[in-house]
Amino acid sequence: MSLDSFIKLLNLLTPALHLKEQFAIVLGFEPICCELMLHCAIRYLAGGSYHDICATAHISKPSFF
Numbered sequence: 001m002s003l004d005s006f007i008k009l010l011n012l013l014t015p016a017l018h019l020k021e022q023f024a025i026v027l028g029f030e031p032i033c034c035e036l037m038l039h040c041a042i043r044y045l046a047g048g049s050y051h052d053i054c055a056t057a058h059i060s061k062p063s064f065f
Contacts, residue, residue, distance in 0.1 A: 001042065010038055032063060040064060 001009075017034040024031040036057055043053050054064050 006038070006042075010035060013038060029063075032059060 014034050017037050020037065021031040021034070036059070040053050040057055040059070043056075044050060050061065050064050054061055057064075
């Protein structure tokens with residue numbers, strides 16, 4: 001995926017992803033930025049292992065799911 005395509009998709013999904021950030025803050029967790037959420041989702045949907053994605057993105061398994 002090109003960077004321009006990623007940015008366009010990110011702009012479309014940002015309103016929904018910001019709700020997830022706000023929910024994490026309310027629960028007292030460290031929020032994951034929208035760019036990282038989208039990155040992880042695309043890699044997972046492309047067949048990536050959540051183990052590899054978590055290691056690359058430096059997030060925990062519960063944060064991934």
